[in-house]
Amino acid sequence: SSELTQDPAVSVALGQTVRITCQGDSLRTYYASWYQQKPGQAPVSVIYGDNNRPSGIPDRFSASSSGNTASLTITGAQAEDEADYYCNSRDSSGNHVVFGGGTKLTVL
Amino acid sequence: QLQLQESGPGLVKPSETLSLTCSVSGGSINSSIHYWGWIRQPPGKGLEWIGSIYYSGSSYYNVSLKSRVSTSVDTSKNQFSLKMTSVTAADTAVYYCARLLLYSGGLSFDYWGQGTLVTVSS
Numbered sequence: 001s002s003e004l005t006q007d008p009a010v011s012v013a014l015g016q017t018v019r020i021t022c023q024g025d026s027l028r029t030y031y032a033s034w035y036q037q038k039p040g041q042a043p044v045s046v047i048y049g050d051n052n053r054p055s056g057i058p059d060r061f062s063a064s065s066s067g068n069t070a071s072l073t074i075t076g077a078q079a080e081d082e083a084d085y086y087c088n089s090r091d092s093s094g095n096h097v098v099f100g101g102g103t104k105l106t107v108l
Numbered sequence: 109q110l111q112l113q114e115s116g117p118g119l120v121k122p123s124e125t126l127s128l129t130c131s132v133s134g135g136s137i138n139s140s141i142h143y144w145g146w147i148r149q150p151p152g153k154g155l156e157w158i159g160s161i162y163y164s165g166s167s168y169y170n171v172s173l174k175s176r177v178s179t180s181v182d183t184s185k186n187q188f189s190l191k192m193t194s195v196t197a198a199d200t201a202v203y204y205c206a207r208l209l210l211y212s213g214g215l216s217f218d219y220w221g222q223g224t225l226v227t228v229s230s
Contacts, residue, residue, distance in 0.1 A: 031214035042204055042223050048216035086155050089214050095168055097157040
C-alpha cells in the first residue's frame, strides 16, 4: 500500500476552484510534488517544492501544506484540467520515493 | 530541451528478465543534482516507483521490488538501464524513465519519457 493517500475521485464545476489532497507522515518533513496525467500520456510535473511551477504550467495551479497533508489547488478549473493527479515525495526514511494512489479530476 | 526515450522488448515471457534502456538527449546524465529513475504503471492503475540511480552508480530501489531489480548507468552513451528478473503477469505495465531532481525539501520527477508498454505473457 502507498504511504501517500489521495481521494480516488474529485469533481469541480467549470471555472470553480478545487483542492486535491495528499496525506502521509513524510509530508510533515518533505514537500509533495504534483503531476498531471491525461489518458495515454506520460505524467507532467505541475508543482514541485515550495509551490514552484515548471515553465509552461498555468498560475491557476498552486500548492500548500499543513501538517501531514499537502494540497494542490486549481483556481478557475478549465476543461483541459480534467486528468489524473498524483502526488509524490520522499518516504519517511528520506531515501526512497513514494507516490499517492492518484485522484481522478472531473470538470463538469 | 531534455528528452528521454525508453527502449526494449514489448513482450517478455513469464520467469524471464525484463530489460529496458532509457536514452537521454539534450542534456548530460552526468548531473550532480539529478538522479535518474524508473516508474511503472499497470493498466488502469497508479504510478509505482521502481528505483533511481545516480551517474556514479549509487542506487535506491522500491523495497517491494528490490530483490528482482537492478539498474545501471552508461555515461559514455548517456543512457541508464533497468533489469527486472523473474517477471510475472503482475509486472505488465507501462514503464517510464524520468529525471529525478533531489533537494533538501523533497524531490520531483521533472522530465519523463513517453513510456513503453511491457506485457508479460507466454
